[in-house]
Amino acid sequence: MITAEAVTSPFGRLANRVKREILTNVTPLRWAADGLHEERRRKWAPHLPALDPDQAALVSTLQREGVRIGRLDDLAIPTTDALKTALDRVAGPLAAMAPGRASTVRPSLDELLADLSLWRWGLQDRLLDIVENYLGVPARYYGADVRREVGNNQTVGVRQWHRDAEDRRTVKILVWLNDVDDEGGPYAFVPLAETLSAVERLHYVAGFVDDTKVIRMVAPGSVTTATGPKWTAVVADNCRLLHRATPPVARDRLSVTFTWSSRTPMKTEEAPAFTPDHLRAIRSGLTERQMACLPPAMAQG
Template identity: 80%
Template sequence: MITSETVAGPLGRFANRLKREILTNVTPVRWAADGMHEERRRKWAPHLPPLDLAQAGLVSTLQRQGVRIGPLDDLAIPTTDALKPALDRLVAPLANLPTGGASTLRPSTDDLLADLFIWQWGLQDRMLDIVENYLGVPARYYGADVRREVGNSQTVGVRRWHRDAEDRRTVKILVWLNDVDDQGGPYAYIPLAETLYAVEKLHYVAGFVDDARVADMVPAGAVTAATGVKWTAVVADNCRLLHRATPPIARDRFSVTFTWSSRTPMKTEAAPDYTPDQARRIRSGLSARQLACLPPALACG
């Protein structure tokens, strides 16, 4: 049966694009959808967890700028000390995989789940407290995406300018698993004010934007590249910022991305491709709060 969690392929992409077009361009529909979302935020406001100064500072930065770049350790998320060696164990075999002409390589799902620290890291209460306060509603968590971006200079996929279309707001944490310089494929973004100007002038709804069109709208000096040493963390709302994975030239880039949205996202996502045993492993040891953050296809069974 096709549900809101299982639509995929060309039909799913068409449906998501049509939904985004309607929500953007049909004013009464947009007003109604925005009104329902604000009502959800209003009802949840009394239940938002309290934050310490560091957490509140991060939320404030995301609200004002849409991005924060700094050491992963600054987030003070429990199990980060166990996360790092688990990720290191994934990078070595991933680095030795033949590319087969691909621009992006990922470990197998079994390899990714060999150390549950990796997938479950984003379900720590401290992290959920930050995300929930930024979103204003309960969070949905999509797990970890470990990637090797091959240094082939190809401008394909997310290496082109775009905004994510999952929701009104998201939180993504992108962590460098090797040192990343200007030629190593850094995350690049256009600051919020310049993004909003470009989006308006381009009549942008969703999809990729050519470099030349972006260059016409945005001064070259406004583009910011998030270079950094290993374990640098980019915390960003990619639904608000025009951004890209700059094509790596001199060397491959290794990273892990953790993603959260609301539980009523604007984009219909395909059901995660996990076996029943893999789904049981993901759920193992999770609290009721953590289970509630999983996509429906993972949260039961």
């Protein structure tokens, strides 16, 4: 088991922060970068996959609100039953282990990849079609992050308010692996219109924001929490929304998160320490489209 946050090296965090600061504050460079991105979207628009009404409705909701909360089964992904079985196999031992002093606990990579239907779920064509239409460009897929947030009421790491910095837009699907109530560490977010207003007033670029500052910036009662039973799914663009994992108090929270960005992200993510055997297993049998979605370090070699 891994009993710590997955982290980028200090040098990597500094480089990403500097890049974000430059692109935010140096107007000519921001215009140039945004222009290149819009050109990519324009060129890819004729190649966007067709969507059925349910897929199109989800994309529309993400564009308008940045988030949708519902049931995992509502996404109608063909391999979801296999995913649930694989997640139960991982979640059981994860819930039973002694966390020590850690606030976040993850399975080992061997445990995560023991059943590849878990990691590969995010490479299903139906999902990639949704993500690609929302991003407007081909997607990069970062895999599955299974984690246990320990109910210690500690406000650390992603339990603080922030926006993700990976890209201009991302798609994340967060799935509860146990029932989550208000004291069990639900995902919390500030609605999109209020997020944009708060970000402007805070002169926010990246990093964590103190809870008291966020509360002062938003209307009373506007913060929304995604409570729900096991297999509740939160589909969100965390690069657009101020959000956090509410510190769990009364019980632990078990979840899995799947993440997609564009293939030219704003932030350089360090790949997990997969072994050559791990990478061969992940790549085995993938289609050309699926291979193209892997980060370069995983797709090569």
